[in-house]
Amino acid sequence: MHEKGTVPAMTGEGTGTGRGHGEIPDATVSRLPLYHRALIGLHQSGVTTVSSEQLADMAGVNAAKVRKDLSYFGSYGTRGVGYDVEQLLAEIRNDLGLQHEWNCIIVGAGNLGSALLSFAGFRDRGFHVAAAVDVAPDRVGRNLGGITISHQDDLAALITRHDIAIGVIATPPASAQEVADALVAAGVRSILNFAPTVVEVPEGVLIRHVDLASELEILAFHEGRRTHPLQAPTG
Amino acid sequence: MHEKGTVPAMTGEGTGTGRGHGEIPDATVSRLPLYHRALIGLHQSGVTTVSSEQLADMAGVNAAKVRKDLSYFGSYGTRGVGYDVEQLLAEIRNDLGLQHEWNCIIVGAGNLGSALLSFAGFRDRGFHVAAAVDVAPDRVGRNLGGITISHQDDLAALITRHDIAIGVIATPPASAQEVADALVAAGVRSILNFAPTVVEVPEGVLIRHVDLASELEILAFHEGRRTHPLQAPTG
DNA sequence: TGTTGTGAAATTGTTCACAGCC
């Protein structure tokens, strides 16, 4: 990282909310998990070196994006060779804050919540589902994926006891806001919401939404445009 | 080689100068489901008129974005008043290609596949899970959410019989590519992939990925960066 | 030779601000 006299990755402190010192673009952050996933696979296969192009293929992006993204972290590639898989994996794991496991709680043990409880993909990628709660008496006490479902009244106690940092909302939409409020009140500041509704959280709390039906609707939009190219006259 | 861009993309792209006309930006398409969801709620509550600002609040975006997004489809608002909920709902439903239900097939009836089978949110938003398949003998024949699980060998026959347009992959990552190949061979051109791996599809087939662990990793990234409570102000 | 790292250009997306209309 010693090219010409210009400052790398921290150029242009623009007006107001400009990209500041050490800020990573959101678009880059959203791709880090793809690189992480690809590198885990390469490492397990015993591959020791990877080029930006190979990594791009495995992540479903293009090589320029890979190089640009990695450059925000200072990157550790070797010109003419590529990246050392083990080193880059360690670097990305570190960038993603995955030096240690994160404990999660799943709120709502219906269909989706139950599936998430047993989902192997979380553990493989550095997350530990430490607890699950529900309000339905017939669900409380059941054991799913090695976790016994507690009553939602115990939410705060469980969060404290298990040092939980991430809350996952898998309730019906009508309860999502109150669940989020309870999570925040108990100290959780990162929430993943699967309920198809907007949830408000205070400043400093990060919430992400996954709406499964929305994904299908986006597919439907494109599907609907195949056979009927245009209905309304344009221009 | 086709990653992002505006909507058509599967037929001739044409003139590369300037911003296209009559093409809907991807960012706009991805927000239509949010407006759709909000309008369904308003309609059910008996609300007849909504302003761009109210709609924006319900969708979790801002008013300028709502107006800009809707303007790509024409002018359906009344200045000084707002939008007619019923009319706008019909318009957006139409834009999303939801004039009729879309039949879907779920491939893989493990934890996630089972949850998707019973997921009420799909039917509420215009999708009908018409079939489900798996390869495990102990899963085939079981009934979940009113659907009897068939063997994966019957994939093509089921797709034809039920006029299925959308395939949902809920298998382990190792099988995702072959499942996608089978779906495409059977005529499916829209795929939603929950397996945490990149899946290649031919030109003209649209695939979207939902990686649950990636969502957690993005939360972890930000969680890991909380050094001091002073956050950069937004806006 | 082959591949990274990165300024600069091109493209895409967001916000502003106000004319036009109810």
Next chain:
DNA sequence: GGCTGTGAACAATTTCACAACA
């Protein structure tokens, strides 16, 4: 007075293209 619709300004993101260099 209030709200939409939209061109234009602004911002973010992607892609290009090539020097640097192991």
